[in-house]
Amino acid sequence: MIIGIGLDIVEVDRFREKGTDQAFLDRLFSEKEQAMFRSRKDLPNVIAGNFAAKEAVMKAFGVGFSSGYYREIEVLREPNGKPYVVLSGTAKQAFADLGGKQLFISISNLTSIACAQVILEK
Secondary structure: OEEEEEEEEEEOOHHHHHOOOHHHHHHHOOHHHHHHHHHOOOOHHHHHHHHHHHHHHHHHHOOOHHHOOHHHEEEEEOOOOOEEEEEOHHHHHHHHHOOOOEEEEEEEEOOOEEEEEEEEEO
């Protein structure tokens, strides 16, 4: 049973300069995410895709930007490139409180936009 759906789209240009701002990266992305960015040459569309994914997760949870979940939602990639989410802290607890059992995520990006969709299942 689906208990939440989230969708977010962002302009990649917003992340061209921010992708080199370490304070920005530290505020929103885990060390593992940042390592993944470096392995992909800090491409702005990858960073934008991860940001959109975090926003989509929060929308699926029914919470907003002020929830403070950014670093508690890790968006990583399997060796084949498939994205997956690792939750910790209060984000993990919010997922459990919703009765969440599974989280599905898809990320797409172009040179100018990135988007992500999340489905939470009970």
